[in-house]
Amino acid sequence: MADQAFVTLATNDSYGRGAMVLGKSLRHHNTTKKLVALIGPQMSEPCRSVLKEIFDEVRLVDVLDSGDAAHLAMIKRPDLGVTFTKLHCWTLTHYSKCVFMDADTLVLANIDDLFDREEFSAAPDPGWPDCFNSGVFVFRPSEETHGKLLQYCTEHGSFDGGDQGVLNGFFSDWATADISKHLPFIYNLSSIAIYTYLPAFKQFGGNAKVVHFLGKTKPWSYSYDSKSKQITGNVHEATTHPTFLLDWWSLYSSAVVPMLQEQYGDEPIRSG
Amino acid sequence: MADQAFVTLATNDSYGRGAMVLGKSLRHHNTTKKLVALIGPQMSEPCRSVLKEIFDEVRLVDVLDSGDAAHLAMIKRPDLGVTFTKLHCWTLTHYSKCVFMDADTLVLANIDDLFDREEFSAAPDPGWPDCFNSGVFVFRPSEETHGKLLQYCTEHGSFDGGDQGVLNGFFSDWATADISKHLPFIYNLSSIAIYTYLPAFKQFGGNAKVVHFLGKTKPWSYSYDSKSKQITGNVHEATTHPTFLLDWWSLYSSAVVPMLQEQYGDEPIRSG
Ligand SMILES: O=c1ccn([C@@H]2O[C@H](COP(=O)(O)OP(=O)(O)O)[C@@H](O)[C@H]2O)c(=O)[nH]1
Numbered sequence: 001m002a003d004q005a006f007v008t009l010a011t012n013d014s015y016g017r018g019a020m021v022l023g024k025s026l027r028h029h030n031t032t033k034k035l036v037a038l039i040g041p042q043m044s045e046p047c048r049s050v051l052k053e054i055f056d057e058v059r060l061v062d063v064l065d066s067g068d069a070a071h072l073a074m075i076k077r078p079d080l081g082v083t084f085t086k087l088h089c090w091t092l093t094h095y096s097k098c099v100f101m102d103a104d105t106l107v108l109a110n111i112d113d114l115f116d117r118e119e120f121s122a123a124p125d126p127g128w129p130d131c132f133n134s135g136v137f138v139f140r141p142s143e144e145t146h147g148k149l150l151q152y153c154t155e156h157g158s159f160d161g162g163d164q165g166v167l168n169g170f171f172s173d174w175a176t177a178d179i180s181k182h183l184p185f186i187y188n189l190s191s192i193a194i195y196t197y198l199p200a201f202k203q204f205g206g207n208a209k210v211v212h213f214l215g216k217t218k219p220w221s222y223s224y225d226s227k228s229k230q231i232t233g234n235v236h237e238a239t240t241h242p243t244f245l246l247d248w249w250s251l252y253s254s255a256v257v258p259m260l261q262e263q264y265g266d267e268p269i270r271s272g
Numbered sequence: 273m274a275d276q277a278f279v280t281l282a283t284n285d286s287y288g289r290g291a292m293v294l295g296k297s298l299r300h301h302n303t304t305k306k307l308v309a310l311i312g313p314q315m316s317e318p319c320r321s322v323l324k325e326i327f328d329e330v331r332l333v334d335v336l337d338s339g340d341a342a343h344l345a346m347i348k349r350p351d352l353g354v355t356f357t358k359l360h361c362w363t364l365t366h367y368s369k370c371v372f373m374d375a376d377t378l379v380l381a382n383i384d385d386l387f388d389r390e391e392f393s394a395a396p397d398p399g400w401p402d403c404f405n406s407g408v409f410v411f412r413p414s415e416e417t418h419g420k421l422l423q424y425c426t427e428h429g430s431f432d433g434g435d436q437g438v439l440n441g442f443f444s445d446w447a448t449a450d451i452s453k454h455l456p457f458i459y460n461l462s463s464i465a466i467y468t469y470l471p472a473f474k475q476f477g478g479n480a481k482v483v484h485f486l487g488k489t490k491p492w493s494y495s496y497d498s499k500s501k502q503i504t505g506n507v508h509e510a511t512t513h514p515t516f517l518l519d520w521w522s523l524y525s526s527a528v529v530p531m532l533q534e535q536y537g538d539e540p541i542r543s544g
């Protein structure tokens with residue numbers, strides 16, 4: 001059986017920090033799968049080096065520099081920049097099956113069982129639950145699918161301007177076709193859900209396997225005092241659950257910051 | 273084939289107004305099914321009369337007055353008052369299949385196709401989408417199921433204090449077992465979803481078949497100027513979509529108010 005991999009994407013140093021924490025969280029929960037990071041050309045050298053230590057494969061993707069279909073597609077839809085980059089994950093054909101995870105996700109338990117699922121599996125999006133959330137999904141790399149996705153993208157665009165709109169348009173029978181392609185919500189628990197239906201979070205949230213810090217404010221938007229182990233500054237309870245935010249920061253400060261310090265030496269670490 | 277029915281519940285005059293609008297909206301969209309309203313003893317006589325004109329069957333349910341299992345269950349769990357009353361719908365065994373609809377729902381299209389579905393079918397809840405929302409569901413009346421539900425209710429209670437928690441606990445394989453039991457979200461579109469993921473609403477909301485005014489503020493909490501055809505007072509956009517709210521009020525003022533006026537005569541109409 002060909003290899004299987006978790007794949008993430010970080011086009012810049014900020015999302016790079018997210019990718020580092022995600023990678024570390026997968027390792028801490030003893031994944032047996034490969035780890036792949038797709039990075040953008042804006043990412044600094046020290047960040048690339050740290051990612052290379054954590055991930056098995058770090059691959060530079062830049063749709064604008066390539067002379068292929070993605071490039072042509074991109075010219076027609078310049079608004080869908082990061083989306084085109086995310087779709088790049090389908091080109092990782094040296095893996096037979098992959099799980100894509102947003103760089104703003106954090107793994108709380110071993111989730112290798114996701115590889116028992118088939119393309120295209122994803123968890124429902126709170127908000128409009130007949131759409132899936134595209135922060136965690138199971139897929140099969142394939143040049144053919146990649147080509148079709150790009151074509152769909154240029155022809156129909158994205159109803160939400162991002163990859164989630166494109167992917168929901170393309171895999172449009174997700175809501176109605178096959179229950180096994182519905183990942184349990186605890187594999188992509190967006191912090192937003194916690195406040196919309198708190199009793200359900202209290203009932204089921206203890207089993208959370210992946211938390212997704214979706215929305216504008218990311219974990220790295222906050223500051224952290226590593227001595228008192230507390231988030232400093234304005235914590236908007238409405239966007240992120242304090243416990244998960246602390247989990248992210250404690251992993252970042254214990255496992256990622258030392259690696260960044262080694263790379264940057266005496267230079268101050270760029271916040272991205 | 274035995275009869276099929278839409279069933280709603282209204283324990284008081286406020287929810288009664290909701291039930292009237294729901295019943296009228298089902299009739300306007302030419303349902304061929306029976307309409308049943310379960311009412312509570314608090315409901316005023318004029319409201320009962322209007323409901324009897326709109327619905328085929330108006331049935332008084334009062335778990336506290338009955339000497340049966342529901343009563344015994346109720347004594348152990350007095351906190352679950354309205355929940356026990358809602359579960360009463362399973363006792364309507366003169367129908368072979370029913371669709372329960374909250375009194376705060378409004379039908380925008382013929383939805384008789386819901387009767388092609390089996391027990392237990394419901395739409396996902398935005399917020400915690402591995403739970404279904406209990407505002408619209410397909411069920412098979414059965415004394416046996418009713419008994420089991422009451423038993424479950426007393427033994428496990430409700431994780432959210434209401435019928436949704438009980439029903440999700442009882443029909444706990446809904447998220448994983450059978451995709452055909454997932455009603456499309458447009459059969460129970462909660463206004464809350466509109467603001468959480470607006471692009472999806474813009475894309476799919478035009479096909480809405482049932483809107484559900486869930487949450488504290490109900491359509492009847494607002495006021496309406498029937499001359500200017502506008503909602504007066506504080507319209508919290510965050511809880512209810514203005515268009516759907518106007519739909520509710522325009523049906524209420526054109527089809528329900530005249531019936532209430534006839535019943536109340538010169539008396540002022542109680543707001544419930
Ligand atoms: O400038 C960006 C924006 C996004 N992303 C990647 O695209 C994903 C989706 O974006 P985001 O998580 O910000 O969207 P949300 O989940 O908040 O909708 C991120 O997690 C990253 O993996 C990126 O690398 N650079």
Ligand SMILES: O=c1ccn([C@@H]2O[C@H](COP(=O)(O)OP(=O)(O)O)[C@@H](O)[C@H]2O)c(=O)[nH]1
Pocket residue numbers: 280281282283284287354358373374375376377407485486487488
């Ligand atoms: O005092 C009450 C509360 C609720 N209900 C019924 O129970 C349903 C569920 O309650 P509600 O719609 O208020 O809950 P939500 O949908 O906002 O969670 C209502 O639609 C009514 O049918 C009722 O008859 N009387």
Ligand SMILES: [Mn+2]
Pocket residue numbers: 102103104105135212213214215
């Ligand atoms: Mn994300």
Ligand SMILES: [Mn+2]
Pocket residue numbers: 374375376377407484485486487
């Ligand atoms: Mn309701």
